[in-house]
Amino acid sequence: MAQYGFGSGNLWGSPTTDAYGTALATSTPILFGVLQEASIEVSFDLKELYGQNQFPVAVGRGKGKISGKAKFAQMNGLLINSLFFGQTLTTGILSDVYDTTGAVIPSTPFTITPTIPGSGTFAVDLGVRDANGIPMRRVVSGPTTGQYSLAAGAYTFATADATKVVYISYQYTATSTVAQKSSVINLPMGYAPTFRCDFYSPFNGKSLTITLPACISSKMMFATKLDDFVVPEFDFSGFADAAGNIITYALSE
Numbered sequence: 001m002a003q004y005g006f007g008s009g010n011l012w013g014s015p016t017t018d019a020y021g022t023a024l025a026t027s028t029p030i031l032f033g034v035l036q037e038a039s040i041e042v043s044f045d046l047k048e049l050y051g052q053n054q055f056p057v058a059v060g061r062g063k064g065k066i067s068g069k070a071k072f073a074q075m076n077g078l079l080i081n082s083l084f085f086g087q088t089l090t091t092g093i094l095s096d097v098y099d100t101t102g103a104v105i106p107s108t109p110f111t112i113t114p115t116i117p118g119s120g121t122f123a124v125d126l127g128v129r130d131a132n133g134i135p136m137r138r139v140v141s142g143p144t145t146g147q148y149s150l151a152a153g154a155y156t157f158a159t160a161d162a163t164k165v166v167y168i169s170y171q172y173t174a175t176s177t178v179a180q181k182s183s184v185i186n187l188p189m190g191y192a193p194t195f196r197c198d199f200y201s202p203f204n205g206k207s208l209t210i211t212l213p214a215c216i217s218s219k220m221m222f223a224t225k226l227d228d229f230v231v232p233e234f235d236f237s238g239f240a241d242a243a244g245n246i247i248t249y250a251l252s253e
Helices: 077-085
Strands: 010-017 035-049 058-072 093-097 121-130 147-151 154-157 165-174 194-203 206-221 233-238 248-251
Touching: 010 035, 010 077, 035 194, 058 206, 077 206, 077 233, 093 121, 154 165
Parallel strands: none
Antiparallel strands: 010 194, 035 058, 058 233, 093 165, 121 165, 147 154, 194 206, 206 233, 206 248
16 A cells, blocks of 8 residues: 655654753753644755756756744744744743723823733833724823823823723733743854754554754744734754764655
8 A cells, every 4th residue: 555645744843952052951842733734845956067068967966955844823932932042931921901992081180000910010001092093192291182191000191081981002921830931132143042853744554754853943933814823934944963864764665
């Protein structure tokens, strides 16, 4: 029975060094969850030797390249940090509130203090919109109609705007043992984490297995659509490990 392939298969990345080139004592393999598609391409430059005739008399293989691409739907902070940035990952919530409910500006003192989710801490103002969706202007103090000021997470509005509905958006932080976040710093060129890549595609009792012992990522892309899921795209390249190994592959036939 012939061997065929079907479906997106499975893809794992196992970090081997962080962005500073420090080898990891313990590597945590990470599955690219809800994999939509994956590709691994091996290509070479070809050098042709020509004489006086139209076609080459000899062809030699030059530089080789291994490139890969994955599109996956299940996002995870450990994957993004370990395989792409390789810097410091911490637990905690960093999130935005996009207000679609609105709040009424009260009479004296004409101030609204948003209730932060999860008993969190106000971090950054993301603006205020009026009932017509028009942005209100932020001022240092003494707001007039259509303006607001901000101090310690409290929004103050003009006396004349009392009883009007406003929509307040902001960023906040909160503690969590599940959520993850990282602040990426500007490192010198050449600094990047490395990882091992394992691809497995089973079908009808047979399988294709490909291992790249040393990889580095070149692109991470997030794109949104009006009525579709976010499917990040992850590009990477393979290279020789310390032992000179490039790729290991196995098929059932």
